[in-house]
Amino acid sequence: MTGGRLTVCLVAPAMPPTIGGAETLAELLTLTLAGAGVAVRVLTAEPPRPGVAEAVRAAGGDVEILGSTFGPVDGSVGWEWATFARAEAIHRVCSTGRVDIVHALSHDAIVSACIALAGPGAPACPLVATTSEMSTEDTRFGAARSAFVYGLPIDGLLQLSQYYSDVADRHGCRPRARRVAAAVDVDLFTSGSGERGRRLLGVDLDALLVTCPGRFSPRKGQLDLLAALDLLPDGLRGRVACVLAGSTSSASADHRRRVLDGAGRSGVRCAVTAVARADMPDVLAASDLVVMPSHLEGLGFAAIEAMVAGAPVLLADVPGLREIPGAPGQVAFVPAGRPPALAAALANLLSDPDRRRRLAAAGRERALDAFAPRRLAEAAISLYRELLARPATHDVAG
Structure with a gap:
């Protein structure tokens, strides 16, 4: 030196x-x-x-x-x-x-x-x-x-x-x-536009957009989310659009095929798509709720990026994801691997815009400080x- x-x-x-x-x-x-x-x-x-x-x-x-x-x-x-x-x-x-x-x-x-x-x-x-x-x-x-x-x-x-x-x-x-x-890249993920994100995804402004970012891998729990969406109340299910945004980089093409099949049979409008990293800030900013139903995570960068982008997040209650918040009220948790519990949490949050706004504000403040x-x-x-x-x-x- x-x-x-x-x-x-x-x-x-x-x-x-x-x-x-x-x-x-x-x-x-x-x-x-x-x-x-x-x-x-x-x-x-x-x-x-x-x-x-x-x-x-x-x-x-x-x-x-x-x-x-x-x-x-x-x-x-x-x-x-x-x-x-x-x-x-x-x-x-x-x-x-x-x-x-x-x-x-x-x-x-x-x-x-x-x-x-x-x-x-x-x-x-x-x-x-x-x-x-x-x-x-x-x-x-x-x-x-x-x-x-x-x-x-x-x-x-x-x-x-x-x-x-x-x-x-x-x-x-x-x-x-x-x-x-x-x-996380704070400059990138604070640059998102919800309007651009909705245009990119082809999602109406009045739809309740649920986004699940992550590689297509069984441990990410995408099939749990699809099962939970079909358990939503009828009146809510028709208002929801879901985007499963990920890639097969170091992940599973076979699992992606199963996710595509499940999305095609879902009673909720679902899109399974790859999103370029440059477009992820817009997609996250457009989201009414970002969900990570993972069975196993070491930390969960996608959740932190969503928080920086100003989206409320719903996370599986697993060790790595538990490290993201520093205090109650910054994220919402749900038991992992239990679609009925996930459906109940989705219904509660999607029906409560004030709670989502509070989660988003507290989560953004936490992420910008702890993960700068x-x-x-x-x-x-x-x-x-x-x-x-x-x-x-x-x-x-x-």
């Missing part, structure tokens, strides 16, 4: 335009660090959105696109290339240029970083990890994967929620320092500086 300026090698498997909370977080962390004067040397698979690389370079960093493939590359089979080529890139960046911190943003990036930092001639850079994998704890080898990754020599954890921090604890991760912080980008940058930089005050060693043998 020269003159107090930090240089961070940020290993981000993907960024937008790939859609998802982890990808969005990678972009936001990159931009907030660069905005705070950190030189960020980004290693990622595909080109980020326009403007990201320029902002990084303006702060003295750079962006290197490693590419992604399942086929052979330069004499290596795809899996070998994907596993080890990134480790070689991390090692090269750390060995040929001054790097203070390596920050890996996924399980696979952590593995690559540990290989790199154990390589010949690599400097003793502290390794910071941020994990947001949601499928590992309920799959056949998921727990073993988590135990392996969290058993690697991780110096610091910057987790997006207490949920993710607790997962690391359960698998024996004992970093020298940790922080919990998350953020500056808080993420402050937490990351504080963690980096704490680790740099003590030497790090990387011994993959433990």
Whole structure:
């Protein structure tokens, strides 16, 4: 660290335009660090959105696109290339240029970083990890994967929620320092227009618009929402329009087909559609109620984005989503996996515009304060500086 300026090698498997909370977080962390004067040397698979690389370079960093493939590359089979080529890139960046911190943003990036930092001639850079994998704890080898990754020599954890921090604890991760912080793109999600959103969706101004944002994945609970909509009272059901807005990026095309089938048979007007990230602020601002009926969430970025956009939110009562409010009255909760309870909550909120307005106002104030980008940058930089005050060693043998 020269003159107090930090240089961070940020290993981000993907960024937008790939859609998802982890990808969005990678972009936001990159931009907030660069905005705070950190030189960020980004290693990622595909080109980020326009403007990201320029902002990084303006702060003295750079962006290197490693590419992604399942086929052979330069004499290596795809899996070998994907596993080890990134480790070689991390090692090269750390060995040929001054790097203070390596920050890996996924399980696979952590593995690559540990290989790199154990390589010949690599400097003793502290390794910071941020994990947001949601499928590992309920799959056949998921727990073993988590135990392996969290058993690697991780110096610091910057987790997006207490949920993710607790997962690391359960698998024996004992970093020298940790922080919990998350953020959303406040500038983007305060720019929405409800009128534009209704025009985009083709929804009448007098309809009660219920929006369910999220990837098409069984854990997101979209089928519960469709079942609940059909349980609404007749007089209310005819006034409701529902938009299930998501993508199959890192999710399930088969589940999307089931959602499409359920929407087609629903007694409520339902649209299942992909919405570009640039259009999401308008869609959320147009919504009378945003619903996340998830069975499992690590935090719930889509809910926070909806709050920033000024929409009231109804959330499943699961651990990650419980971390979003800081006080009662900022969000509404409903038991997860129970369509009748969800139908009752929908009916109560859709019939009570004053309560929706109160939820929206309190939720927006909470989200703008607790999930502002500056808080993420402050937490990351504080963690980096704490680790740099003590030497790090990387011994993959433990």
